[in-house]
Amino acid sequence: MDVIGRYRLQSKIGAGAFATVWRGYDDDLDVDVAVKVLADNWASRSDVRERFLAEARLMRRIASDRVVRVFDLGELPDGRPYFVMDYVGGGTIAGLLAEGPVDPADALWWGADLARAVAALHAEGVVHRDITPANLLLRPANGQESGGGTHRIVLADLGLAKRAAEASGLTQAVGTPSYMAPEQGRGDGGFDERADVYAVGAVTYALLTGRAPFVAATINDVLGRDPDSNPPSLRPLLHDAIGPVDEILARACAYRVGDRWNRADTLADRLEAEAYRLEQEAPLLASRRTTVGNVDEIGTTIAAAAGESRRRRGRGWLLVALPVVFAAAAAGGWFLLGR
Template identity: 80%
Template sequence: MDVIGRYRLQAKIGAGAFATVWRGYDDDLDVDVAVKVLADNWASRADVRERFLSEARLMRRIASDRVVRVFDLGKLPDGRPYFVMDYVGGGTLAEVLRHGPLDPADALWWGADLSRAVAALHSEGVVHRDVTPANLLLRPNQGDESGGGTHRIVLADLGLAKRAAEASGLTQAVGTPSYMAPEQGRGDGGFDERADIYAVGAVTYALLTGHPPYSAGSITEVLNRDPDLPPPSLRPALHDSVGQLDDLFARALAYDVDARWERADTLAERLEAEAYRLEQEAPLRALERTHISDEDEELPTTVATDPPVRRRRRTRALFLLALPVVFVLAGVGGWYLFGQ
């Protein structure tokens, strides 16, 4: 399959249980596109086809550059539906995580940027239900004020997304277990936008540590989680000052939904403030680790070799500066003694 409609397929960029995503090219518009095609083994299921088309319609209606935009819809000759989206070429946050945890301040900026994206979705009255690193695309930043360095986060894969008004009536537990809010795992319909806020907290935690706060391979493990178990402290993995974030994540990842942040933009503001604080403290922490005065009697073991090195360099410099003075004094003394 080299062509779908007017779109030339170039490479497969993603595949899941229900669909495959291709990178393509639109010759008419002269742009790269992403084409999502329903898997053939689900083509005969009317409910799956409707969910697939509902995702396309929902993505089309959301007027935000924080969500991948759909601009075409069609059918293959075998009757399978497909839809065409903007191509976001910066990879996914899951690919970033493969390299391990991020610098703490950078991780918090990414988390704040994700919170802003989720807030944009919520402002449209939509709950994502599957906020995971694999569903978070990275778009080159256009110089705006958002965090995340040279890219910004864009939400993709709204296959599980629902209008907030509909979410309270859902009874099927769906999503990615390690990033799923407990109330969503119960499948009793008792969840709202705060389920996404939980996921934002879990993704940000993973960016800080390299792993989600609660590892769960199944919905059953989500349901069996101890309600009184707090998220693991950040202190073992990060600098002590980052431990101040423990309370923030305890609230974002609270088992009790009523104890959680109510709005994603509020969480974004808190993450931005913490990221800024860490950036301001970083030079001071570096100075504390490396600066030891000559009068210090006890030296931290992590920098025990630094003071002698600095002392040797300072002694050598003083010696070189003193040499001309020695020669001048020697010359004056010689002239005084022998030149008379």
């Protein structure tokens, strides 16, 4: 299959249980596009077909550049539907995390960026329900957005998204366990926009550490979590520069819905403030930067540093607080600092 409608297919971007996404080219508009096609083994299922089309309609209605936009819809000769979206070519957060955690200031800026995207979705009365690193695309920034850097987060894959009014009546647990709010895992329909707030907190934690705050393989793992537990502290990574970051993410990822941030944009405000603080502190420590060869313990062993090859943003690595450095020197040598 080389052509779909007027779109020339160039390469496969990804494939899931229900659909395949291709990178294509629109000769008429002279732009790259992404084309999502329903899998042939589901073509005869009217319920799956309708869900596929509902995703396209929902994405079309969201008037925000923080959400991938649909601009065409069609049908293949074999009857399978497809829809055409903007192509976002900066990769995914999942691809970024495959190479290790992001520097702390970048992680918080991206977490805030994600929270703003989720807030835009909520403003339209929609709950995403499946916010994971794999569903978060990176697009080039226009150079005029807050936080600097070269990329911004764009929400994709609204296949599980529902209007908030409908979400309260859902009785099936869906989503990715490690980023799923506990109330969503129960499948009793008792969740709202704060389930997405939980996922934003979990993704931000993963950006900082390379792993989700509560790694879960199954729904039972999600439900079996201690309701009073918090994500493992980030202090081994951020040291004295941690400030209130632990508290902010613990509240975002609280087991009980009522203990969580009520709004995604409130969480965004807090993450932006901390990202700015860390950036302001980093230059004071620049002369102490070196290379790291060890790993930090944050709940389980995580990578405390990542190679420069995966750096997609322009800010320097955050360094630990001076008192830690001086204490290390006094003890007999400099500790290696994350970069």
